[in-house]
Amino acid sequence: MRSAAVVGTGLIGTSIALALRGRGVTTYLIDTDPEAARIAADLGAGVEGTPREPVDLAVIAVPPQHVAAALREHQLLDLAHDFTDAASVKESPQRDAARAGCDLTRFVGGHPMGGREQSGPLAARDDLFRGRPWVLTPSSHTRARTVALARELAELCGARPVVMAHAEHDAAVALTSHTPHLVSSLLAARLLHADASRLGLAGQGLQDVTRLAAGSVDLWTDILATNAAAVADVLAEFAHDVHLMVDVLRALGATQEPEQRSAPLDTLSAVLLHGVQGRARIPVRGTGGLGIGTACATAPRGV
Structure with missing residues (x-):
């Protein structure tokens, strides 16, 4: 791959561009927010x-609901010979792209499994995907050349290409990324009206569990x-x-009788062991497992 274009210069798009530039690929930066593209360019991303002229590969690095529209627009503009995306959901954008009349032979879904709770080009890193899986979801229409280019993209960014079906990918990230973010947000929301004296006792455990809740509201919506x-x-589930845990803890809080506490204590211990x-x-990270655990934290830009 000699040339590429990145549409959407948020965290993920700019990180991809930085990695490509570091490997000598001529990279162009496109964003509906000129300031974001300028910042990415100033960082050396392209x-x-x-x-x-059309580049070898364009990466559509925008939120899932905007992938199809951006793909359609830039295919009509003849931006690239082949296209991929970097969104963290794959089945819905693929359906939307088909409905929009996109050329699906030249498109393969992609999801680099790396991210941070920060967003925007200033949070980008050229090693964000190093050692991480990069999921590719070719459809029955996708030509071999497009898949090969997307695989090369992943490898240039230091990632490990993994091929999955669209629905399989979405079920996997629902478990390993999307639900954890939502649970983190639900727990963090419990702190909104907590007494300041209680929050003063917070330690690293609370920071760890609520870290994901700091992500972009627009993106995660x-x-x-x-x-x-x-x-x-x-x-x-x-x-x-x-x-179940509410019932167990209520039972433990209601009595100090050993015979009545035995069963709920066993259940509590089993949950903690599990x-x-x-x-x-x-x-x-980097040991070869699939390791799907972080959503693409692309800033909501580029459409």
């Missing part, structure tokens, strides 16, 4: 503006709405466990 059904399925065991299954 050349601001549209190329004179888009992501969760686009992958709503899959997230709802995971959240329903989580809610069942939460209700948590330890579940967390141990998360692949360590």
Whole structure:
């Protein structure tokens, strides 16, 4: 790959551009917010503006609900020979692209599994995807050349290409990324009206659990709405466990009699043990596991 264009210069788009520039790829930066594109260019991510001739590959780095419109627009403008995206939901954008009349032979869905709770080009890093999975979701229409270019893109960014079906991807990130963000936000919201004296006791544990809640509201509204059904399925199972724990803790709080506390204590211990065991299954970064755990934190720009 000699040339590329990045449409949407938020965190993910700019990080991709920085990685490509570091590998000698001529990269163009396009954004409906000129200031964002200028900042990305000043960071060394590429050349601001549209190329004179079609580039090898264009990356549509915008939120999921805007992928199809941006893809359609830039295919009509002949921006690139082939196209991919970087959104964290794959099934809905693919359907939207088909309805919009996009050329699906020259498009393959993509999702680099890296991100941060910060957004915007200033949060970008050229090593954001190093050692991380980069999911590709080719459709039955996608030509082999397009998949090969998207695979090369992932490798140039230091990531490991992983091919998945659209629905399989969306179910996976609902469990590993989207529901965790929502749960983090729900817990963080409990702090809004908490007494300041109580918050003064907060330690690293609360910081860790609520870190994801600091993400872009606009972006995460888009992501969760686009992958709503899959997230709802995971959240329903989580809610069942939460209700179970409420009952267990109520029972423990209601009595000090050992014979009445035995069963709820066993249930509580089992839940905590399952948590330890579940967390141990998360692949360590760079060890070769699929490791899907972070949504694309693209800033809501570029459409």
